[in-house]
Amino acid sequence: MAGLNVSIAFFFFTVSLCEMIRKLSKRIFPPKVYICLASELMSAFQLCACYLELKMLREIGPWGGGFGPDVSLTLLFLLFLIHGASFDGASANPSISLQEFLALDSSFGATVTKVLAQFIGMEAASTFTKQYWSRELTDFHMIQNLMAQDCSSSLYTSVSHGIFVEATCSFFFQLVILRFQASSSMYRITIVALTVTALAHAAAPLTGAFFNPALAFAVTFSCSGNSLLEYMQVYWLAPITGMLIAFFMYQGNIPRIFQKNLLYSIKNKYRIPKGKVNPSASTSIKERWIKTERTISCSERTE
Template identity: 60%
Template sequence: MAGLNVSIAFFFLVIGVCQALRWLSKRLLSPGAYVCLARELAGSLQLCTSCLELRMLAEIGMWGGGFGPDVVLTLLFLLFVLHGASFDGASANPTVSLQEFLLLESNLAATAAKLLAQGAGTGMGWAVTKLYWSWELTHFHLIQNLIASECSSSIHTSLHHAAFVEGTCSFLLHLVLLKLRQSRPMYQVPALAATVTFLTYTAEQFTGAFFNPALAMATTFRCSGNSFWDYIQVYWLGPLAGMLAALLLYQGNIPRLFRKNLLYSQKSKYKIPKARVVAHVEGEELRRKRKGEKNDSEPHA
């Protein structure tokens, strides 16, 4: 249990440091530089360090600490609630940034800057976590250091099935994101945390359930068992395809590429109730009849 307490303290320390980084950069940098660079870098750093430590607990804690997957899933949900509350609008996910670009919410330069910041943030997160593990504060970290050089791939199924799993997770995540875009944070944050927890519980046994290309690169691309191209297919092409499918299904088109709605017909914004239309037509017919009767009753000269 002491090892779990150390990990929880590490989570809070990382969130506190990243929050301080956001606070400082918001005051020193221009709004554009903060949104595109500092905010995404801090969010990716926070996400990567937390997920690496949590994955270590999931892999070693079951037999080294005696706690089951329910503990890890509970921590995952709570962490994503804290991430959602502290990220300050950062996505820390390349597919989300590309979705914003395709929705015309971000230009090419801003999107490229976000992708670079996300890559740098996850790289820093991996380095910080490795340094933290090298201190061997718990027996979990001691075991992790012993097996770190021989990590194996997170893909435990065929490549096509793995790409389909990551794509499906990304598809469902982006559908929820699109649906909740205008929602209040008090509803949006727990809904996204619950979605991520459910998808992780469902898909973890097949691919590790990343559905975040930057996070996957920092976590599993170095491991043996699959080639670099295999990882690209599963952890980049799969989530990108899922994002595009979710955007096309939700919007009916991809605004950056074409304006025409391919799936849904354009309907009038204002609809007249059918009963009102019928009543209006009947009223017009009655008015015409009365007018005709009046003309017939007038004497002819």
């Protein structure tokens, strides 16, 4: 139980440190620099550091501390509630940043900056967490240090099955993100945390349930057991493919590539009233409707 308390203290310290740096960065940097660089960097650091500590508890806890998967899943749910509340609009996930680029919500330069910040933040968190483990504050950390000297791959199934699992997880995760992006923050954060917990429960024994290319790169790419090409197929290609399928199914098109909606027909909001009207009046009414539609659509874009 002492090991679990130390891990909870580590979670609290990491989140507090990242939140403090976020607030300081928001005062120092211009909004664009903060959104694309500082916020993504600290959110990626927070996500990876907490994931590594939680992964250690999930792997060592059952036989080293006597607590089962219910503890790690509960902590995962609570952590994603905290992540959702503290990330300040950052995604810490290259797949989400790419989806925003394809939706015309982010420029190419901003997307590249976000992705680079995410990878750098994850790598920094990996180094930071390993240094923290080297202090061996608990027996868990001592065991983890021995295991880390020759880490093994998080892929516990075949490459083809791993591709399917990661793509499926990414598909459902991205679909939930898109479906509830306009909902209230409290409702959206809770749904996302529940989704991540359910996906982790189902897929963690097979692939680690990353569905995040930067997180997988920092955690498992340096471990033995699979080649770099196999890692890229499972943890990079599969999540991006799942994101593309979810985005296309939700949107009906990919605005950055093509505008035509292939799945859903857009119905006119305004119906022409039935009945006989003289041609001049009909033309005038149609012109007013077209003008009203254009005005509303412009106001929706500016909002």
